[in-house]
Structure formats: C-alpha cells, structure tokens
Amino acid sequence: MTITEDTTYPFAEQVTFTVRTPKPLAFPLYLRIPAWCAAPRLTVAGAAVAATAGPSFVKVARTWTNGDVVTLTLPQRTTTRTWAANHDSVSVDHGPLTYSLKIGENYQQIGGTAQFPEYAVHATTPWNYGLATDAALTFSAAGGALPANPFTPDTAPVKITASARKIAEWTADDQNVVTPLQASPARSDAAVETVTLIPMGAARLRVTSFPTADPNGHPWSPGGGGAGFRVVNRNSGKVLGVDQMSTADSARVVQFADNGTDDHVWHLVANGDGWYRIRNHHSGKVLGVDQMSTADSARMVQFTDNGTADHLWQPVDNGDGWWRLKNRNSGKVLGVAGMSTADSAQVVQFADNGSADHVWRFVPDGRVRVENRNSGKVLGVDQMSTADNARVVQFADNGTDDHLWTFEAAADGWFLIRNVHSGKVLGVAGMSTADSATIVQFTDNGSADHLWRLRDDGSGWFRIVNRNSGKVLGVDGMSTADSAQVVQFGDTGTADHLWRLRP
The missing domain is CATH 2.60.120 (Jelly Rolls)
Structure with missing residues (x-):
C-alpha cells in the first residue's frame, strides 16, 4: 500500500x-x-x-x-502579529509563512575560496520602511508550475504588497549594522509607498519585524535610538526643555523644573568627529541657535536638522561629572539668560566666563541597557541573582530585567547605578582598588565604590569611572563571551572600556 x-x-x-x-x-x-x-x-x-x-x-x-x-x-489568510516586547513592531503572515521586505541584494566575495566562498551581502534598495498604521495588505500568487527553488527573492511564487512609509532616521551604524527598533508607531511624514513582501525564507537580507509609521507617531532618534538624558543646569537645578512642549521649528528652548515630560529628554547623536546633535525626544528636532547667531545671549531654539554648524555641540568635560556644551558655529557655551533660576527662563549661548549656569549634567533617563563596545553584550547579573556580591557579567541581551539599570544622581557629579531586577547597586568586590577587581552588585551602604561617573569619548560611547579606585569598567581579558566577568581596570584605551546606554 x-x-x-x-x-x-x-x-x-x-x-x-x-x-x-x-x-x-x-x-x-x-x-x-x-x-x-x-x-x-x-x-x-x-x-x-x-x-x-x-x-x-x-x-x-x-x-x-x-x-x-x-x-x-487549508484556507490561508493574511494576518499581522504585534510584538509588545519588541517596541510594538509588527510581522505579517499569510498562512504558514511569515513575510519579509523584498530588498535588492549585491553579493561581494570577501574571503574563502571558489569552492567555499565567503560573501558580504549589501542592500541595493531602501530597507528603512515602517508599515503604515492602516496598511493595506494584498496577497497574490504567480500560479503555474513551482520553480525548482522557490525560496529566492526572484523566484518566490507568492508575495504581499503593503503600504509603508520610509523612516529617514532609521539607519545603519558606523559598522553597517542596522540600528535597533524603536517605539511604534514611529513618526514619519514621508509619502506612503507600496512595498513588496516575500516569504522570509526567500530573503537573505531581512526586515521581518516592522516598525509601524505614522505622521503623529513617536520621534525616531537617529544613531540607534540611544538612551535619553535629562540635561540639568548646575546653577538652577532645572532641566533643558522646550517651551510649552512645542514641536515647531524655532520653538524656544528653556529650563524648567523636571516634571517627567518627554520634552525634557534629549538624545546625543554623534557626528563622528567629536561633535553631537542634541535631539529632543518629544519633537525630534535638534538644539540650535536662533538664526545661527554668533552673538552673546542669542537664544536657543529647536529646529529640524538641516546640517548647519549651529546644530553641533561638543561636551567639554569639567572634570567633576559636569560639562560645558560648546557650539561649533559660535564657539560659545550653553547657559541661561541672566543666570536665572526661574522656570521657563530662556536658554542662551554666551562666551564662557566660568559661571555656574554654563555647566550642565547629563542624567540618563529611566531604565537603560549598558552595552559594551567590544562585545556588543550588555551589563547583567550572573544567573539573575538578587544576592549581595553576585557577579556582574556581560550577556547577549535577551530582555531580562537584570539587564536593566537606572542611574541615580548623587552628589558631586557621581551616580549610583542600580539594577532593576535586584534593586542593588553596582560596586567593586571588597572596595578593591586593584586592576581586574571583580564588579558585583551590593545593597547600597554609602561606600565610595558604589559611585560612578560617565566620561564621554566623543563618539556616543562612555567610560564609566569608579570614585573609589579611579579605574574604569571593563571586561576581563577583553572577552566577547556570554557571562564574562566585568571588572575594573586602569584606562588603557581598549574597546572593552567603552559602553553606551540604550533603552
């Protein structure tokens, strides 16, 4: 039979x-x-x-x-799934198949042999699309005989067309790695286009979990959507914000008592040459000088980034956990008109004269992941322990709460770095001041090894400096492995001493 x-x-x-x-x-x-x-x-x-x-x-x-x-x-229908744990991104299914964006591919042999070649595959068509929030999805099949290999971009016998918008700020980083997804719907006023989706197995370059995009969505922060900062003025204790939470070009930038609004959060977007754009989380606009003025007391505004020099700022380390912010166009520093301590006081530029209103502090906003430049892994706690003296390690980010930390402002420009899962703070075993001393978590008892500062390297990465030892946070042996021990070490300039903060 x-x-x-x-x-x-x-x-x-x-x-x-x-x-x-x-x-x-x-x-x-x-x-x-x-x-x-x-x-x-x-x-x-x-x-x-x-x-x-x-x-x-x-x-x-x-x-x-x-x-x-x-x-x-088995009747097939087109459906979507929303991934709440991945910034409310969306994937598209038809029957048993999940679909990816069809992206043009350019193969370049970078190694291997003719028999066993090694290729890099580069996109030849745009990929930075978000599905329109009311996306029309239309399935079609080619019909006829099935190709010998139906799982290639050109031979896939089925496709879905979808309405989508480009997200201009979604880019690849300086190593051509596509930056992580951010909150959906993403703000995009780009024209709606029709894009083609093909079975995921037919794609070699894949966007399968799509952000959604809408003109009224969340601003997308360029440079990978790094963590936001509240920018605190030393003189007033108030934070940098936008008057009336405006999203308009030329809206005044002011100081205000921090009340948790999104216009008080700013992202540092590295320009690649030691300068930054300072982008507002609420509006997506950048900090600039009204009319590109070079005069003292010229007012600060937000504006759509158009590449002008007044949109570039350099954090100048004050040596005590605070910074002066110098404008590239004028050479002046960020300050507050008349050294005011009032809410809604105008933020201005001024020749640096050493006054306290010219000094600012970057306080990371909310829960963040701390990513190592050398390994790409994030700071976590071994086995998700909640015990004192549990080892702090690096690990591939899998979404667990022990990978989340908060930075709590302490005196003199220092921070307590607190683990969200355990509630304990980052410290050094035994308060050691030695190279390669183990980093642990511990109940905060006020000891100096629990205090840390951020030292900017000019490219969006930080060295994290311990108050007690003066050493920086690094990874033992520059390991790239999961569960590698995090240690302190004298700063030698190695990549494992660099960290960035991301949501």
Whole structure:
C-alpha cells in the first residue's frame, strides 16, 4: 500500500493524497491541522468529512480501496502579529509563512575560496520602511508550475504588497549594522509607498519585524535610538526643555523644573568627529541657535536638522561629572539668560566666563541597557541573582530585567547605578582598588565604590569611572563571551572600556 502526496504547499492551500492498495484495507489516517488554519476542509473519496480548526488532528478511519483520494484544503489568510516586547513592531503572515521586505541584494566575495566562498551581502534598495498604521495588505500568487527553488527573492511564487512609509532616521551604524527598533508607531511624514513582501525564507537580507509609521507617531532618534538624558543646569537645578512642549521649528528652548515630560529628554547623536546633535525626544528636532547667531545671549531654539554648524555641540568635560556644551558655529557655551533660576527662563549661548549656569549634567533617563563596545553584550547579573556580591557579567541581551539599570544622581557629579531586577547597586568586590577587581552588585551602604561617573569619548560611547579606585569598567581579558566577568581596570584605551546606554 502506498499514499502519494501532491501539493505546492506552503505556497498553495490544497494537499491531495491518493491511496494505492491491491485490495480493500482498513486503517486510520491522521491528518494534522496547523494552528494558523481556522476553517479546514476535507473530502475523502468525494465526500465531505468534518475537520476542526487547528491546532488539531483529523482521524479518518475507514476501509480504503485502490484510487481513493483525500483532499485537504487549508484556507490561508493574511494576518499581522504585534510584538509588545519588541517596541510594538509588527510581522505579517499569510498562512504558514511569515513575510519579509523584498530588498535588492549585491553579493561581494570577501574571503574563502571558489569552492567555499565567503560573501558580504549589501542592500541595493531602501530597507528603512515602517508599515503604515492602516496598511493595506494584498496577497497574490504567480500560479503555474513551482520553480525548482522557490525560496529566492526572484523566484518566490507568492508575495504581499503593503503600504509603508520610509523612516529617514532609521539607519545603519558606523559598522553597517542596522540600528535597533524603536517605539511604534514611529513618526514619519514621508509619502506612503507600496512595498513588496516575500516569504522570509526567500530573503537573505531581512526586515521581518516592522516598525509601524505614522505622521503623529513617536520621534525616531537617529544613531540607534540611544538612551535619553535629562540635561540639568548646575546653577538652577532645572532641566533643558522646550517651551510649552512645542514641536515647531524655532520653538524656544528653556529650563524648567523636571516634571517627567518627554520634552525634557534629549538624545546625543554623534557626528563622528567629536561633535553631537542634541535631539529632543518629544519633537525630534535638534538644539540650535536662533538664526545661527554668533552673538552673546542669542537664544536657543529647536529646529529640524538641516546640517548647519549651529546644530553641533561638543561636551567639554569639567572634570567633576559636569560639562560645558560648546557650539561649533559660535564657539560659545550653553547657559541661561541672566543666570536665572526661574522656570521657563530662556536658554542662551554666551562666551564662557566660568559661571555656574554654563555647566550642565547629563542624567540618563529611566531604565537603560549598558552595552559594551567590544562585545556588543550588555551589563547583567550572573544567573539573575538578587544576592549581595553576585557577579556582574556581560550577556547577549535577551530582555531580562537584570539587564536593566537606572542611574541615580548623587552628589558631586557621581551616580549610583542600580539594577532593576535586584534593586542593588553596582560596586567593586571588597572596595578593591586593584586592576581586574571583580564588579558585583551590593545593597547600597554609602561606600565610595558604589559611585560612578560617565566620561564621554566623543563618539556616543562612555567610560564609566569608579570614585573609589579611579579605574574604569571593563571586561576581563577583553572577552566577547556570554557571562564574562566585568571588572575594573586602569584606562588603557581598549574597546572593552567603552559602553553606551540604550533603552
């Protein structure tokens, strides 16, 4: 007895089984209904047989004769899934297949041999799309005979067209790595375009978990959406914000008592040459000088980034955990008009005269991940322990709470770095001042080894300096492995001494 299957599944809905037997034969046939199929249809020898929605099995128990035909139809429909844990991104399915953006591919051999080549694959078409929040999704099939290899961009026999908008700020980083997703819907006023999606298995370059995009969405921070900062003035204790939370060009930049609004959060976007754009989280606009003035007391505004020099700032380390912010165009520093301590006082530029209103502090906003430049892994606690003296390690980011930290402002420009999962703070085992001393978590008891400062390197990365030892946070042996021990070490300029903060 043989059963022959005829189908082009998963590209089509129907699967046909033909029974060949030399004589009538009784046996049960079990057919699996997949979870995505809500309304299967089944016929046996031309007669309908009941089949329940998946996930399930259908049992067909009968006496089979030669030539009996079983036809199972699994109606496919286009659906979307929202991934709440991945910034509310969306993936698109049709039946059993998940779809990816169709991206043009350019293969460049970078190593190996003719027999076993090693290739780099580069995109030749735009990829930074978010699906429109009301995206129209249309499925189509080519029909005809199935290609010998249906899993390539050019031979895939099925596709979905979708309405999407480009997200201009979503880019690759300086190592051509696509920067992480940010909150959906992302703000984009780009024209709606029609893009093509193909089965994920047919794509080599893949965007499969899409942000959504809408003109009224969340601002997308360039440079990978690094963590935001509240920029605190030393003289007033107030934070940098935008008057009335405006999102307009030329809206005044002011100081205000920190009340948790999004316009008080700013992102440092590295320019690659030691200068930064300082982008407002609420509006997506950057800090600049009204009319590109070079005069003392010229007022600060926000503006759409258009590449002008007044949009570039250099943090000048004051040596005590505070910074002066120098404008590239004017050479003046950020200050507050009349050294005011009032809410809504205008922020201005001024020739640096050493006054306290010219000094600012960057306080990381909310919960952040602390990513190592050398390994790409994040700071965590071994085995998610909540115990005192538990080892602090690096680990591939898998979303656990022990990978989240808060920076709590302490006196004299220092921070307590507190683990969200355990509530303990980052410290050095035994308050050691030695190179390679183990970093641990501990209940905060006021000791100096629990205090840390951020020292900017000019490219969006920081050295994290311990108050007690003066050493910097690093990874033992410059390891790139999961669970490698985090240590302190005299700053030698190695990449494992550099960290960045991200949401």
